[in-house]
Amino acid sequence: MRIFDPHIHMTSRTTDDYEAMYAAGVRAVVEPAFWLGQPRTSPASFVDYFDSLLGWEPFRAAQYGIAHHCTIALNPKEANDPRCAPVLDVLPRYLVKDNVVAVGEIGYDSMTPAEDHALAAQLGLAADHELPALVHTPHRDKLTGLRRTLDVVRESPLPLERVLIDHLNETTVKEAKDAGCWLGFSVYPDTKMDEERMVAILREYGPDQVLVNSAADWGKSDPLKTRKVGDAMLEAGFSDDDVDRVLWRNPVAFYGLSGRLVLDVTDAGPTHEGNSILRGGE
Numbered sequence: 001m002r003i004f005d006p007h008i009h010m011t012s013r014t015t016d017d018y019e020a021m022y023a024a025g026v027r028a029v030v031e032p033a034f035w036l037g038q039p040r041t042s043p044a045s046f047v048d049y050f051d052s053l054l055g056w057e058p059f060r061a062a063q064y065g066i067a068h069h070c071t072i073a074l075n076p077k078e079a080n081d082p083r084c085a086p087v088l089d090v091l092p093r094y095l096v097k098d099n100v101v102a103v104g105e106i107g108y109d110s111m112t113p114a115e116d117h118a119l120a121a122q123l124g125l126a127a128d129h130e131l132p133a134l135v136h137t138p139h140r141d142k143l144t145g146l147r148r149t150l151d152v153v154r155e156s157p158l159p160l161e162r163v164l165i166d167h168l169n170e171t172t173v174k175e176a177k178d179a180g181c182w183l184g185f186s187v188y189p190d191t192k193m194d195e196e197r198m199v200a201i202l203r204e205y206g207p208d209q210v211l212v213n214s215a216a217d218w219g220k221s222d223p224l225k226t227r228k229v230g231d232a233m234l235e236a237g238f239s240d241d242d243v244d245r246v247l248w249r250n251p252v253a254f255y256g257l258s259g260r261l262v263l264d265v266t267d268a269g270p271t272h273e274g275n276s277i278l279r280g281g282e
């Protein structure tokens with residue numbers, strides 16, 4: 001089984017995770033820029049974070065045979081902090097970089113006017129840079145959040161066919177599908193979506209445009225959830241081709257819209273900016 005995890009925060013994960021992911025079939029990941037838990041206090045912290053998503057983390061992933069790309073954005077939560085909002089002016093110089101395959105994650109957290117502004121501005125940036133967008137839907141008030149999100153996309157220059165709406169569930173999948181978006185599902189250990197619910201959604205709506213991710217980060221999460229969904233699909237009678245479509249071909253097609261996806265793991269070389277991960281060994 002070949003697996004592309006289209007949404008995972010490897011910065012927060014360990015080398016054991018990289019090894020286990022490779023063993024499970026993961027050969028490519030996309031790491032969206034997001035909220036790190038500890039509030040940032042200036043655009044300079046974002047700059048260092050974006051640089052590590054473009055430099056250090058792909059270097060680390062390559063050691064484990066995994067192709068690593070990222071999406072860049074001001075996340076919805078920090079869009080509310082006036083100390084962070086000026087990072088919007090820094091984004092254009094990152095959105096031209098080869099390894100950036102979308103603008104994201106953008107969207108709503110608490111649906112504030114500051115979030116409205118950041119979302120609309122970043123959908124415009126995606127259109128300007130001919131990039132697709134990864135749009136997160138809020139964890140509370142999901143259907144209201146989805147509708148408001150779709151309205152903002154419709155008013156933006158970015159077509160809905162270039163938008164992946166993430167964190168969908170049974171209450172939001174139909175409207176997102178009818179709108180013509182790509183459909184993202186984050187499969188978590190306890191809450192929100194699980195493997196069985198995911199299989200039921202695939203039965204009802206089919207595998208077209210569907211992407212499954214682990215969204216693994218610093219919270220309770222499981223970077224092998226993609227594989228577990230693949231196994232659950234096979235057990236439920238889906239074909240190998242359906243599994244390959246959901247876990248590989250759909251994410252390749254969506255991020256391929258950027259024209260920048262490179263799936264061969266290039267030899268990272270022994271060091272990144274003079275540093276190895278060998279701690280002085282061999």
Ligand SMILES: [Zn+2]
Binds near residue numbers: 009032034217
């Ligand atoms: Zn995320």
